[in-house]
Amino acid sequence: MAISELDLPTGVLAHSLSNADQQARLLADRVAQALQFAIHADGQASLLVSGGKSPIAFFEYLAQKELDWAQVTISLTDERWVPPEHPDSNEGLVRRHLLQHQAAVAQFVSLYYPAPTLEESAHKAEQVLQVLPKKPDVVVLGMGSDGHTASLFPGSPLLYQALNPECALRCLPMQAPSEPRQRISLTYPFLASAPVQYLAIQGHGKFLALSRALQAYSVQMPVHAFLHHPLEIYWCP
Numbered sequence: 177m178a179i180s181e182l183d184l185p186t187g188v189l190a191h192s193l194s195n196a197d198q199q200a201r202l203l204a205d206r207v208a209q210a211l212q213f214a215i216h217a218d219g220q221a222s223l224l225v226s227g228g229k230s231p232i233a234f235f236e237y238l239a240q241k242e243l244d245w246a247q248v249t250i251s252l253t254d255e256r257w258v259p260p261e262h263p264d265s266n267e268g269l270v271r272r273h274l275l276q277h278q279a280a281v282a283q284f285v286s287l288y289y290p291a292p293t294l295e296e297s298a299h300k301a302e303q304v305l306q307v308l309p310k311k312p313d314v315v316v317l318g319m320g321s322d323g324h325t326a327s328l329f330p331g332s333p334l335l336y337q338a339l340n341p342e343c344a345l346r347c348l349p350m351q352a353p354s355e356p357r358q359r360i361s362l363t364y365p366f367l368a369s370a371p372v373q374y375l376a377i378q379g380h381g382k383f384l385a386l387s388r389a390l391q392a393y394s395v396q397m398p399v400h401a402f403l404h405h406p407l408e409i410y411w412c413p
């Protein structure tokens with residue numbers, strides 16, 4: 177089993193790393209280079225990262241990089257609708273592991289806002305996300321075994337809208353099949369507008385899910401929508 181055996185679309189690069197530590201180090205190097213490039217070109221940079229369980233080592237390596245972090249704005253590809261103190265919060269994860277060391281001075285844009293409903297909270301997040309440029313500089317995606325990425329879940333009511341390349345919204349409320357079910361996800365067109373897009377996946381189960389996603393429709397396995405240039409995949413067993 178090797179990622180190079182997958183019949184990836186032209187323009188999608190894939191890297192196979194021997195273990196999770198190497199994957200985290202290489203991803204941190206690449207993200208830091210891309211942020212440095214953006215700072216050099218524009219004086220500032222924006223980075224969208226995924227939550228979940230696997231990115232902790234990547235965050236910790238990235239947080240040590242020498243960069244002009246004060247010029248970097250960090251936000252999330254998606255958030256679980258829980259406050260930052262909640263153990264499932266992606267913001268909490270980023271605050272504990274990425275907004276530390278050198279990266280402590282980066283700006284952070286939250287996707288969580290207390291409101292009577294998830295829809296109202298997503299509306300507030302949409303307004304706040306306008307501080308980001310039209311195209312974020314760097315996006316780091318993860319993927320679930322069901323083919324979700326960010327919080328674009330198969331079967332979620334607004335999935336079609338979120339995957340529509342013409343969707344003008346930057347985020348939408350989403351429903352996950354497992355707790356916390358209520359999520360806010362950035363939309364496909366906003367995430368996929370980034371010139372640098374990385375997908376980090378670990379394990380044989382996710383390798384198989386990725387091979388299934390290549391043959392699936394985006395509404396069945398939403399990661400499919402991102403499988404085109406300039407995506408780069410970083411996989412390790």
Ligand SMILES: O=C(O)[C@H](O)[C@@H](O)[C@H](O)[C@H](O)COP(=O)(O)O
Pocket residue numbers: 226227228229230231253254255256266317318319320324325326327
């Ligand atoms: O908040 C989340 O759950 C995510 O952002 C989600 O899209 C995540 O990236 C994948 O579920 C993979 O998560 P793991 O890499 O931890 O398996």
